Amino acid sequence: xxxxxxALLDWSRAQFALTAMYHWLFVPLTLGTSFxxxxxETIYVRTGEEIWKKITKFWMTLFAINFAIGVATGxxxxxxxxxxxxxxxxxxxxxxxxxxxxxxxxxFFMEATFFAVMFFGWNKVSKGFHLTSTWMVAIGSNIxxxxxxxxxxxMQNPVGMHFNPITARNxxxxxxxxxxxxxxxxxxxxxxxxxxxxxxxxVLGVSAWYLLKNRNVKLAKRSAVVASTFGLISILFTIxxxxxxxxxxxRVQPMKFDSFEGLYYGAKAAPLIxxxxxxxxxxxxxxxxxxxxxxxFEVPKLLSLMATLDPNSYxxxxxxxxxxxxxxxxxxxxxxxxxxxxxxxSLKTYHEALKEKNDSLASTSLKTFQDNYKYMGxxxxxxxxxxxxxxxxxFYSFHxxxxxxxxxxxxxxxxxxxxMKDNLHTKRWFLYAALWxxxxxxxxSEAGWLVNEMGRQPWVIQDLMPTQAALxxxxxxxxxxxxxxxxxxxxxxxxxxxxxxxKQIKQLNDxxx
Amino acid sequence: xxxxxxxIFHFYFDGFRNMTVGKRLWVIVIIKLFIIFFIxxxxxxxDFLQTHFxxxxxxxxxxxxxxxxxxx
Numbered sequence: 001x002x003x004x005x006x007a008l009l010d011w012s013r014a015q016f017a018l019t020a021m022y023h024w025l026f027v028p029l030t031l032g033t034s035f036x037x038x039x040x041e042t043i044y045v046r047t048g049e050e051i052w053k054k055i056t057k058f059w060m061t062l063f064a065i066n067f068a069i070g071v072a073t074g075x076x077x078x079x080x081x082x083x084x085x086x087x088x089x090x091x092x093x094x095x096x097x098x099x100x101x102x103x104x105x106x107x108f109f110m111e112a113t114f115f116a117v118m119f120f121g122w123n124k125v126s127k128g129f130h131l132t133s134t135w136m137v138a139i140g141s142n143i144x145x146x147x148x149x150x151x152x153x154x155m156q157n158p159v160g161m162h163f164n165p166i167t168a169r170n171x172x173x174x175x176x177x178x179x180x181x182x183x184x185x186x187x188x189x190x191x192x193x194x195x196x197x198x199x200x201x202x203v204l205g206v207s208a209w210y211l212l213k214n215r216n217v218k219l220a221k222r223s224a225v226v227a228s229t230f231g232l233i234s235i236l237f238t239i240x241x242x243x244x245x246x247x248x249x250x251r252v253q254p255m256k257f258d259s260f261e262g263l264y265y266g267a268k269a270a271p272l273i274x275x276x277x278x279x280x281x282x283x284x285x286x287x288x289x290x291x292x293x294x295x296x297f298e299v300p301k302l303l304s305l306m307a308t309l310d311p312n313s314y315x316x317x318x319x320x321x322x323x324x325x326x327x328x329x330x331x332x333x334x335x336x337x338x339x340x341x342x343x344x345x346s347l348k349t350y351h352e353a354l355k356e357k358n359d360s361l362a363s364t365s366l367k368t369f370q371d372n373y374k375y376m377g378x379x380x381x382x383x384x385x386x387x388x389x390x391x392x393x394x395f396y397s398f399h400x401x402x403x404x405x406x407x408x409x410x411x412x413x414x415x416x417x418x419x420m421k422d423n424l425h426t427k428r429w430f431l432y433a434a435l436w437x438x439x440x441x442x443x444x445s446e447a448g449w450l451v452n453e454m455g456r457q458p459w460v461i462q463d464l465m466p467t468q469a470a471l472x473x474x475x476x477x478x479x480x481x482x483x484x485x486x487x488x489x490x491x492x493x494x495x496x497x498x499x500x501x502x503k504q505i506k507q508l509n510d511x512x513x
Numbered sequence: 514x515x516x517x518x519x520x521i522f523h524f525y526f527d528g529f530r531n532m533t534v535g536k537r538l539w540v541i542v543i544i545k546l547f548i549i550f551f552i553x554x555x556x557x558x559x560d561f562l563q564t565h566f567x568x569x570x571x572x573x574x575x576x577x578x579x580x581x582x583x584x585x
Contacts, residue, residue: 061534068538072549079553082560090562090576119535120528167573168580348581380583469580472561482557489548496541504534 007469008476014082015483019076022490026070027205028445031145031192032199033063034138039226045131050228055219061504064119069497077488083113084479085372088460088470093169095178096151103147110140133273146188153184155461157252165350165369190241193283194445199406200231204415206505208434211425216508224424228415235408243306250307253462255387256455258318259394261303264292266317266325272302275399278392322384333384342378343372368454377464397450404444411437
């Protein structure tokens with residue numbers, strides 16, 4: 001894109017990425033551990049075995065540490081919307097505000113109320129009420145995530161709104177269309193289930209450490225059973241919803257979908273690349289250089305099958321979108337740029353006509369604007385090739401996420417088998433593997449967000465608003481300063497979390513060996 | 514009713530008093546909220562449109578101007 005200050009854009013994006021990625025270090029552990037704790041407490045209530053109460057309370061302490069350190073880190077993102085991204089904040093109108101407001105109210109009432117019972121209520125309320133509170137914290141936390149993810153999904157696939165050309169704001173036309181858009185459903189299910197996987201790996205990894213140290217063996221073995229079972233179910237669901245998310249991306253964000261697979265050129269019966277190394281960052285599409293990968297391993301027809309459920313279908317590549325493909329009904333990006341420019345020009349004319357009270361001109365320019373609004377965002381570009389996202393980054397992030405996801409399946413299957421055979425404590429290689437998988441759970445999770453957000457670029461709202469047009473007219477220096485302030489603050493918080501958690505883990509002694 | 518209020522008060526009071534790890538966590542939470550709301554929000558994160566304009570009409574005019582006349 002050719003407009004606006006690049007320094008401001010880069011620092012604003014870097015700051016948002018930094019805060020969002022740090023925020024996401026804490027959130028998935030909260031989402032998943034809350035359910036794991038609820039399952040453990042359910043077992044305690046059903047069996048009456050005191051060991052399960054001790055197990056529940058131990059993981060609840062780690063949950064509390066993570067929750068306390070992570071809480072409110074997401075508020076900073078909302079600050080950034082108002083300060084750095086004011087055009088965007090105005091443009092999205094109540095579409096973004098409504099889900100976030102619902103999230104705030106629900107989170108407060110569900111989490112704050114039941115949180116206290118969960119931590120202070122042992123031996124003070126009935127077992128049933130305490131268990132209900134624990135489940136409500138889990139459900140409340142996850143419902144909070146729903147509203148945030150609905151808002152994010154709208155940016156990927158803006159539906160259910162009406163753009164008001166007088167105020168330049170989007171207005172909610174159909175709340176249910178926003179809430180139940182296939183993008184939102186897939187994103188929510190995929191994101192929360194991946195958070196459950198991360199939490200299960202955390203619980204399994206910490207349990208493995210106890211078994212390696214021959215400490216808290218009973219607690220560790222039972223925790224490992226819950227973590228492996230919960231993790232296995234969650235990872236299978238994550239794969240299923242990931243497949244749905246990818247198919248949804250093919251439908252509404254085809255450039256992102258092509259970036260998953262580095263598909264620069266369309267292909268019939270397109271193969272799925274399971275492993276690949278890029279030859280260069282950006283092959284020259286203008287010169288039709290077909291060599292994209294130096295080495296790759298691919299599964300024939302699988303990409304076509306996964307995208308369209310037809311193994312022989314044609315999957316358009318990036319080239320098809322840039323140049324257009326009449327047979328596939330794809331409008332070229334050059335044409336979209338022209339229509340976008342027409343939309344922007346007619347919006348400007350419309351407002352000038354309103355000022356001059358020229359009703360006839362206002363009416364015709366409004367009609368022209370509405371006819372071309374669908375591609376308004378393209379009007380900010382001159383070169384269609386600037387509409388291609390960072391394909392190698394998305395490709396590698398996607399493959400790291402997917403590759404690790406399948407490794408997690410193996411981890412949970414083995415964890416479950418060894419737990420069922422009651423020989424988990426003897427499999428030291430597996431225990432080390434489980435322990436060292438903990439950071440990879442976060443790596444996969446963050447890679448998923450990179451795929452989601454970088455894959456949407458150059459858009460902040462798909463097809464309607466490019467990232468640069470969303471910026472406020474502020475100094476890049478102030479954004480740079482707060483970038484480093486956030487970096488320091490979040491790093492201190494992360495170190496505090498790790499230190500407190502490690503201390504709690506190390507000092508636990510259930511007396512069993 | 515008074516009994517219920519007393520029960521709820523003691524529930525929270527005793528809960529906070531008997532916290533172990535929680536006390537340190539509360540200190541962290543309070544410091545963090547102070548940094549977020551009294552340093553970041555107060556000094557660095559003014560809402561751009563709220564600060565620069567007084568009415569929604571002015572804000573929408575400004576955004577339309579920004580959107581339809583992008584800087585070169």
